[in-house]
Amino acid sequence: MREYSTxxxxxxxxxxxLTDDVVTNGRDHADAVVFSRPVEGTWHDVTAAQFLAEVRDVAKGLVAAGIEAGDRVALLSRTRYEWTLLDYAIWFAGAVTVPIYETSSAEQVAWILADSGARGVVVETPDHGSRVTQVRDRLPDLHHVWSLEGRAVQVLTTLGRDVDDATLEARRAGTGPGDLATLIYTSGTTGRPKGCRLTHGNFMFELTVAVDELDELFGRARGATAAGGEDAEGEAPSTLLFLPLAHVFARIIQVGCVKARVRLGHSADIRHLVEDLGEFQPTFVLAVPRVFEKVFNTASQRAVADGRGAIFGRAADVAIAWSRSRDAGRVPLRLRAQHRVFDALVYGRLRDALGGRCRYAVSGGAPLGERLGHFYRGIGITVLEGYGLTETTAALTANLPDAQKVGTVGRPLQGTSVRVADDGELLFRGGQVFAGYWQADEATAEVIDDRGWFHTGDLGEIDDEGFVRITGRKKEIIVTAGGKNVAPTVLEDLLRAHPLVDQCLVVGDGQPFIAALVTLDPESLSAWATQHSKPDDLATLLHDDDLRAEVQQGVDQANLAVSKAESIRAFTLLDTAWTEEGGQLTPSLKLKRSVVMREHRDDVDAIYHR
Incomplete structure (x- = not known):
């Protein structure tokens, strides 16, 4: 049994x-700009003193409304400034935040509100409010529903005017590290979501370590002027959040930015993301691997459409080769020259798409893939891939600016231990591991053993330097009729890297060979059809030999990473899309295998009975 500790x-x-950071910032760094928020098309700065005052005002309103210490208050909203404001206000009132994805159905909302026993909920829009209204008769504990578009912040501020400072401070200071900060319900690829009990201490452990180790991203705020000015290199750190704050990954970055006084912005509409990035100009961003895949594939397809496909392809190869050579310790002179040329012709444009100042990106949620990791580092954006779960308050491991191995998820963070069990499962122990599932002792006992090791359900390896590599999900291992164990995620991650592929599901449990169901990316498919003078019609293209040959190239590339017995021998192109709204993807864009298999059972059967 292999083990490594940091x-x-x-x-x-x-x-x-967690509220201590807001108080300290407002008192000791009152003029530091800690947020920028969009108001009528213009970004307005919010200082630490202003944020503290707003948080206190809203928290007083919650106290006046009867929210008691330990009560649960839910947030159902897109990523926006008020989400963060309310999160801290709930904590100031001594209460517990329960995030709900804004895409959740009425039934999902009902389950989370009922299971958590939420006393109040803040929704963003009338549509969100209607989902609560539909199930209100099943929620006896729910006393309050506030709406952001119904001026919830102003309503609560007015309501709390008679609550004095001493009363609020007593409520705020009464919370300690062992107290519950949030209940985050796992989006779940199967079954009902379970509430993960994350304490203030879990967050404090995670962020104390992460902010220290990711000093290149967070630390410069300590060198900035009191007014949030520029550091010696002319760049005050900043980031723009566009992932859902209901997800622990975005949430931990939010708390880290508040802790380190990194200027934070929010982008609620993915349609305006490129514009927002250009205006905000973050120094680092965070995203799930699918976002990095889409950026690469979109850039590739646009280059092809503009007649620059060969140039982009060569530029990508050079970026990857340059990054690999850096790992080897020497970049050949000719490669350095090519890299400089493509930096001027291609890489600069890609960096501009992220605002022009971004030098780091943080990736989590699923494996990124070695090729993409080298590509992004080669164009001047180092993607720091990490690994963690909701149950572990986000990161357990992370690649760091000065300790990175592309293709891995990094070493364990300080104070964290990792172990590979006899069956290959990754086990972790550390101060960020959750307190257990809400009202589910049996489920907790299934994942935390009597020695305190958290069983992740993921399979992995640890190399001699302590770097961890994820190889698959324990429950998703496919066993073929010949007895071969196959980890489908390796093949799926590689196949999704092909520009034409949107999603894929590797199948073959109990079957004679491995196969795949593939859905196509509409934008890339349309561009490909135009380039090849094909009808832009999905139903027709599904049977096009040239299209199948293109996808086969992606399959062949993915198969290079596995043995012949594990390789994809057949695939079917589908005339559908797998989406969060359709129920096939979780809000963090993970595939719900059981749902897809149920919906496409006939397609799978057809592969093996041709």
Missing amino acids: ALSVTVPATGN
Whole structure:
């Protein structure tokens, strides 16, 4: 049984809670710009003192409304400034935040509100409110529904005017590291979501370590002027959040930015993301691997459509080769020259798409893939891939600016230990591991053993330097009729890298060979059809030999990573899309295998009975 631990070299607070950062910032760095928020098309700065005042005002309203210490208050909204404001206001009131994805159905909303026993919920839009209204008769604990578009912030501020500062401070200071900060319901690829009990101490451990280790991203705020000015290199750190704050990945970045006084912005509409990035100009961003795949594939397809496909392809190869050579310790002179040329012709444009100042990106949620990791580093954006779960308050491991191995998810963070069990499952122990599932002791006992090791359900390896590599999901292992164990995610991640592929599902459990169901990316498919003078009609293209040959190239490339017995021998192109709205993807864009298999059972059967 292999094990690796990283020593804790920073001091994690043993008292206090997450609101202490807001109080300290507002008191000691009052003029520091900690947020920028869009108001009528223009970004307006919010100082630490202003944020503290707004949080206090809203928290007083919650207290006046009867929200008690330990009560659960839900947030059902897109990613926006008010989400963060309310999150901290709930904590100031001594209460517990329950995030709900804004795409959740009425039934999903009902389950989370009922299971958590939420006393109040803040929704964003009338549509969100109607989902709560539909199920209100099943929610006896729910006393309040506020709406952001119904001026919830102003309503709560007015309501709390008679609550004095001392009363609020007593409520705020009464929360300690062991108290519950949030219940985050796992989106779940199967079954009903379970509420993960994350304490203030879990967050404090995670962020104390992460902010220290990711000093290149967060630390420069400590060198900025009191007014949030520029550091010695002319760049004050900043990031623009566009992932759902209901997800622990975005949430931990939010809390980290508040802690380190990194200027934070929110982008609620993916349709305006490129424009928002251009205006906000973040120094780092965070995204799930599918976002990085889409950026690469879209750039590739646009280059092909503009007649620059060969140039882009060569530029991508050079970026990857340059990054690999750096790992080897020497970049050949000719490669350096080619890299400089393509930096001027191609790479600069790609960096501009992220605002022009971005030098780092943080990736989590699923494996990124070695090729994409090298590509992005080669164009000047280092993607720091990490690994964690909702149950572990986000990151357990991370690649760091000065300790990176592309293709891995990095070493364990300080104070964290990892172990590979006899069956290949990754086990972790550390201060960020959750307190257990809400009202589900049996489920908790299934994942945390009597020695405190958290069983992730993921399979992986640890190399001699402590870098962790994810190889698959324990419950998703496919066993073929010949007895071969196959980890489908390896093939799926590689096949999704092909520009024409949107999603794919590898199948073959109990079958004589491995196969795949493939859905196509509409934008890339349309561009390909135009380029090849084909009808832009999905139903017709599904049977086009040239299209199948293109996808086969992606299959062949993916198969290079596995043995012949594990390789994809057949695939079917589908005339559908797998989406979060359709129920096939989780909000973090993970595939719900059981749903897809149920919906496409006939397609799978057809592969093996041709």
